[in-house]
Amino acid sequence: MRKKIKCVALSAFVLPGLGQLCLGRRLKGGVMILLDNVFILAALYIALRSAGKLMLAGRGGALDAEKVLAGIRADTPFAPWVLGAFMVLWFYGVVDALLDKGSSDQEQY
Secondary structure, eight states, X not given: OHHHHHHHHIIIIIOTTHHHHHTTOHHHHHHHHHHHHHHHXXXXXXXXXXXXXXXXXXXXXXXXXXXXXXXXXXXXXXXXXXXXXXXXXXXXXXXXXXXXXXXXXXXXX
16 A cells, blocks of 8 residues: 555556556556657647747837737747646546555565
């Protein structure tokens, strides 16, 4: 039982997919960590692109917030999808680690 709690905590608080690796599900954990990295890199790309727009708008003198936000939203229409996909993956990782029945409760890490 202790191992299962540790694995669920790894998936919930550290990185989705680590709980599956902890439970011995190497392929599933590896795929989930790969997807995590893709979503994190996409989010960083979106954030840096938005920060660049903000810095350029600040150099021009008068900063019109509405125009800057409209420009950012137009350039990154897939930002909510990236966040939503990461949240679905996180939820799946926690629930999957919690409901995994293949691991032995006798094993202690």
